[in-house]
Each structure stands twice: as C-alpha cells, then as structure tokens.
Amino acid sequence: MTPVQRILRGGIEVTVKKPNVVINYTKHMGGVDRADQLASTYCFLRKSLKWWCKLFFWGLGICSIDSYILYKITKQQRGEQPLNHLRYVKTLVQQLTGNFRQTRARASTSTSESENIRLNGKLHSILTGVRKDCKVCSQRNNPGKRHQTTYYCDTCPDKPGMHLGSCFIKYHTKQNYKD
Incomplete structure (x- = not known):
C-alpha cells in the first residue's frame, strides 16, 4: 500500500x-x-x-x-x-x-472454338431441360424483355437456351445473332 x-x-x-x-x-x-x-x-x-x-x-x-x-x-x-x-x-x-497467386480454372473451350461449332452448318440436337434465358431474344437487363425457354442446343459447348424456330436458326447461321 x-x-x-x-x-x-x-x-x-x-x-x-x-x-x-x-x-x-x-x-x-x-x-x-x-x-x-x-x-x-x-x-x-x-x-x-x-x-x-x-x-x-x-x-x-x-x-x-x-x-x-x-x-x-x-x-x-x-x-x-x-x-x-x-x-x-x-x-x-x-x-x-509472398508471390502466391490463386489460379482460376480455365474455360473448357475458347470463344472461337464455340463459334466454329455454332456456325459449322451441321445438325444441332435440341433438348429440353430447366428454364434458361433465350440466347438470341432475351434482354435480361431490360424490364419486360427477358424471354425464357426450356429448349437448348445440346451440341454447342455452353448449352445455350433458345426458342425453336427463328431464334434457333439465327443463332446457328448468323455471326451477329442479336437483334
């Protein structure tokens, strides 16, 4: 104390x-x-x-x-x-x-390869599955412009969803398929 x-x-x-x-x-x-x-x-x-x-x-x-x-x-x-x-x-x-960098997994195919498959003029198989945005006519960012479909192309590497008919034809025949 x-x-x-x-x-x-x-x-x-x-x-x-x-x-x-x-x-x-x-x-x-x-x-x-x-x-x-x-x-x-x-x-x-x-x-x-x-x-x-x-x-x-x-x-x-x-x-x-x-x-x-x-x-x-x-x-x-x-x-x-x-x-x-x-x-x-x-x-x-x-x-x-240190100099540690996390490596990211690379995509299985490049865009040029996917485009070659998409535009090759061969037969593409159509399947149905879960609902996806249509690759051609859907505009996800614009309200009311989102269009979904259960159909998709099984032949293309990224399995894009698209409507049967004009959307399917545009996607597989035109370089710039967006409207």
Whole structure:
C-alpha cells in the first residue's frame, strides 16, 4: 500500500492508501489502450461456424499488433522512422503471402472454338431441360424483355437456351445473332 493525495470537493487534500497493483495498472494502462486502439483499427475477426477459426484470426490479429509495437520500439531505439500501422500491416501481409497467386480454372473451350461449332452448318440436337434465358431474344437487363425457354442446343459447348424456330436458326447461321 502506498499513500497518495486525494482532493475532495471542497479542495481539501486527504492522504489515502492505494494498493500497489492499482498504481502499476494506472501507470502502464496507456499501453493497453493503445493496443486496443490498434486492434479496433484493422479487425482480423471473421464470422465462422468453427470456433477454432475465429480463435485463430483473433490470435493472428494480436500477434500482428504485438509485432507492430515491437517493430516501432526497435525503430525508435535506432533513431529511424517507423512505418505507420496501415503500411506495416500491408507489408506484413505481402511478406506472409509472398508471390502466391490463386489460379482460376480455365474455360473448357475458347470463344472461337464455340463459334466454329455454332456456325459449322451441321445438325444441332435440341433438348429440353430447366428454364434458361433465350440466347438470341432475351434482354435480361431490360424490364419486360427477358424471354425464357426450356429448349437448348445440346451440341454447342455452353448449352445455350433458345426458342425453336427463328431464334434457333439465327443463332446457328448468323455471326451477329442479336437483334
């Protein structure tokens, strides 16, 4: 217990004993507040049904903040200018991921191949299935202009939906089949 001075309402000073734990906490609580501030700036937490996933991202965020605090202290001791928190996090993410790029699956056929099949003049088989927009006459973005059909061309690689008759003929004979 350490004696400390308190000022009451009337301006009267009173000596009160305060526990050392409280004095140490008050003296060093600024660090906790700064860490909380950094934690709230760039939140790593993500919604997840798996409890361990949320725990992992929480731990990753705490590690990131702790490493930034240590980085800042080290730079200041050397007399160098540290990066701001945003630049530090971006650099950290870049170094952790390296030059990793996620590859996307390529389409099975290119447009020129599909066009060659579409315009080859050979027999195309027509099947029925789920409702699809007509490739020729449907204008999905315009209200009231969306036309759907259950017929589609089974021979074409992308299995386009189209109405029997003029839409089917336009699609398989004209380069620019849209109206």
